[in-house]
Amino acid sequence: GAGVSQTPSNKVTEKGKYVELRCDPISGHTALYWYRQSLGQGPEFLIYFQGTGAADDSGLPNDRFFAVRPEGSVSTLKIQRTERGDSAVYLCASSLTASNTEAFFGQGTRLTVV
């Protein structure tokens, strides 16, 4: 596609439920990143993939968060037992390679846990 695509654009879920957020990167981009942006804050790093493997998952806040990228393209961020504090905009970005200077961001998924 022309840009990074994220679905859904909005997600409202009840506390304790499981959610999956999807990211479709720019075709041919090998590096993929997930960030989380709380209201009034800058994005915070969650996890980064180079190809299929998670090269750095140091930003995942706890073991309720998990992400996969099984074929080196689409990635899914999974959140178990959601909490109200998980409410935020989840942004995905991709770049041509890991060392490439420019990352392109998707529109984000706004997650609201009620």
Place this chain on the structure above:
Amino acid sequence: ELKVEQNPLFLSMQEGKNYTIYCNYSTTSDRLYWYRQDPGKSLESLFVLLSNGAVKQEGRLMASLDTKARLSTLHITAAVHDLSATYFCATNFGNEKLTFGTGTRLTIIP
């Protein structure tokens, strides 16, 4: 601690005026990025600065980097309403993930 600080956090300025947003980062880094974010939208890449003394300009925006001072600036010349947005700087501190500043919310008043 790896930190990126921006100031000011909020900036309200009149059309036609000039102003500068400052971005300080806590330790050595080899890249500095500036992004623009409109309300409810994603991040738009404005500039990538890769070396000490780098200066890039696009329209009324100019970004510069001083790696010795660990400082980048985003200068706005003769502001127009369309520039109203939140501006973020970010750096990678030598690895692949970006650390963002808290953003500068810029409002241009007619």
